[in-house]
Amino acid sequence: TQLLEQSPQFLSIQEGENLTVYCNSSSVFSSLQWYRQEPGEGPVLLVTVVTGGEVKKLKRLTFQFGDARKDSSLHITAAQPGDTGLYLCAGEARTTDSWGKFQFGAGTQVVVTP
């Protein structure tokens, strides 16, 4: 079982500030996905990264996959209250017999106050 550690567990910032959330593991992942989850709802996919060193941008969100494909980060620039939510990373270690078994981190709860 691959363990994904997310840090910090909780982050409270003011609107307009920047933040970074980290996702680390000792395992190598074929792909890694970031989700945002609202209370009582399912995780909503934000991005998928598959190549070591890959950087993807989604408006004010920047996602990076580590060169060794063991870690990832999510950076939000000029955070807005609408960015509030639980951010989850999920990694897939793809083998011949295992597809789609994403292991999730515990999440980082982000709160952006006006």
Added chain:
Amino acid sequence: EPEVTQTPSHQVTQMGQEVILRCVPISNHLYFYWYRQILGQKVEFLVSFYNNEISEKSEIFDDQFSVERPDGSNFTLKIRSTKLEDSAMYFCASRGGRGTGELFFGEGSRLTVL
């Protein structure tokens, strides 16, 4: 936009009763999954399903659990004799194919076992 739909959104049941949770994956997807999330805890993998059989299952997915794709559109999770600790949000997810990394989740079914 295609989406994964789940029913019921919330089910309350007595301990020992059978429960069936239903999911309609995205229509052209081939891989189907059930995950669960106990309140305040991380999203956990239960089972993956491909080509009408289980591909992989976790330790949580014991003999009390079963999955079925009875009619080519629905994907069901059955819990034969519910326990208090089965109370959780159950998420269905689907994926297009082996080379397609994105996993799409439904809104979840909240199961409360009394």
